[in-house]
Amino acid sequence: MTKPRIVVVGGGAGGLELVTRLGHRLGKRRKADVVLVDRNPTHIWKPLLHEVATGVLDSGLDEVSYQGHSKAHGYRFQRGTLSDLDREARTITLAPILDEDDSVVLPARQIEYDYLVFALGSVSNDFGTPGVAEHCHFLDSPQQAETFRQAMLTTFMRYSDPERRTHPKLSVGLVGAGATGVELAAELFDASKMLHSYGFTALDSGKLDVHLIEAAPRILPALPERFGRTVHRELEKLGVHIHVDTRVTCADESGFVTADGERIQTALNVWAAGIRAPAFLSELGLSTERNHQIRVNATLQSVDDPRIFALGDCAACPQADGKRVPPRAQAAHQQASRLYHNLLAALAGKPLKEFVFRDRGSLISLAHFDAVGSLMRGASARSLFIEGRLAKLFYASLYRMHQRSIHGTVKTGMTVVVDGLNRFLRPKMKLH
Numbered sequence: 001m002t003k004p005r006i007v008v009v010g011g012g013a014g015g016l017e018l019v020t021r022l023g024h025r026l027g028k029r030r031k032a033d034v035v036l037v038d039r040n041p042t043h044i045w046k047p048l049l050h051e052v053a054t055g056v057l058d059s060g061l062d063e064v065s066y067q068g069h070s071k072a073h074g075y076r077f078q079r080g081t082l083s084d085l086d087r088e089a090r091t092i093t094l095a096p097i098l099d100e101d102d103s104v105v106l107p108a109r110q111i112e113y114d115y116l117v118f119a120l121g122s123v124s125n126d127f128g129t130p131g132v133a134e135h136c137h138f139l140d141s142p143q144q145a146e147t148f149r150q151a152m153l154t155t156f157m158r159y160s161d162p163e164r165r166t167h168p169k170l171s172v173g174l175v176g177a178g179a180t181g182v183e184l185a186a187e188l189f190d191a192s193k194m195l196h197s198y199g200f201t202a203l204d205s206g207k208l209d210v211h212l213i214e215a216a217p218r219i220l221p222a223l224p225e226r227f228g229r230t231v232h233r234e235l236e237k238l239g240v241h242i243h244v245d246t247r248v249t250c251a252d253e254s255g256f257v258t259a260d261g262e263r264i265q266t267a268l269n270v271w272a273a274g275i276r277a278p279a280f281l282s283e284l285g286l287s288t289e290r291n292h293q294i295r296v297n298a299t300l301q302s303v304d305d306p307r308i309f310a311l312g313d314c315a316a317c318p319q320a321d322g323k324r325v326p327p328r329a330q331a332a333h334q335q336a337s338r339l340y341h342n343l344l345a346a347l348a349g350k351p352l353k354e355f356v357f358r359d360r361g362s363l364i365s366l367a368h369f370d371a372v373g374s375l376m377r378g379a380s381a382r383s384l385f386i387e388g389r390l391a392k393l394f395y396a397s398l399y400r401m402h403q404r405s406i407h408g409t410v411k412t413g414m415t416v417v418v419d420g421l422n423r424f425l426r427p428k429m430k431l432h
Helices: 013-027 046-054 066-073 142-159 179-197 225-238 279-283 329-347 389-407 409-425
Strands: 005-009 033-038 076-079 082-086 091-094 104-106 109-112 115-118 170-175 208-213 241-243 248-252 255-258 263-265 268-271 308-310 361-366 370-376 383-387
Touching: 005 013, 013 033, 013 066, 013 329, 013 389, 033 066, 046 142, 046 179, 046 389, 066 076, 115 329, 142 170, 142 179, 142 268, 170 179, 170 255, 179 208, 179 225, 179 361, 225 241, 225 361, 225 370, 225 383, 308 329, 329 389, 361 389, 370 389, 383 389, 389 409
Parallel strands: 005 033, 005 115, 033 076, 115 308, 170 208, 170 268, 208 241
Antiparallel strands: 082 091, 091 109, 248 255, 255 263, 361 370, 370 383
């Protein structure tokens, strides 16, 4: 009898957690063939990309090799980019892999599936704003974060030379005051202090202007208002210039133009305003939303095909109140857990259960300066507001929980020890 094959496309937090559990339960016992597909060879937890972008986190130390991880956890890894879906034949097609000279390393391949899961996450949405694609950095992937880091280092070095400065201060523009924009704003001040202390640049944080631009009436508009007020106050203490109710209409090599005609001069730009699912999802013959999210029902099955599932930011999943599940890391984690059980039920011919999102609260890191958060008190939905060291501890624990879900308790404990040693053995940030 042929083993059923479960193919998961996308190795982000939700996808990797899902294949890890399926590999342990089914792959190692040879009850199913579990396959992970991703265009990249390694995984890094997406909420940490703002730390990769400033060099506080060295992706070379924290990234997980899919190939090595798959061998240890009972699934197979196939590197490639999804290019086509044939629902009738139950196959997906992966585009050819090319080298730097555009020579074919691996030709196009087809992979059969019995159950298919999309876990492709999201990318930044520039809403078609002129100049953004050409003049702004994005932080959707480790490669983009590394590109920004190199640009940041180059810009800091350039501004160390008084003869090459175009302005007395180095100005950075961040469009979008959600979690990514807010956390990156704080990290930039931390990074400038460390770069100055290492002698990398003559500029210190006093010569840094960070402009955080948000179209909504307040920062962190998706979170409770008290939360946003506290973070707003802490960012202003750091020296961040916060522009709310400010819509960017154009970007160019020297900054942004707003809807009221104001020009914000910047030397380095980041766009973190809004997200959408990858556009090609709307070209696969599945029902999608305008932002390209795959429409699923409460069991996380596509509304078009019960053998196709989606989770995380690329899934438009309804809630009981008629709203959609928010695109947050905790939602992807919860959906991976529900989908694990639903796939086991599908293989056993049992009914699938509906996904119910439970908001556990939110945490925002303000570099080493501070952290702010709210923790939900069970089903009552009343929140406990926390800040300072306690919030920082809870924020750090989120990453450890993710590591535990993909590595297990023992290896995660060893990683904590190694990370502690590296604080004494290695520079506090990546300088090359």
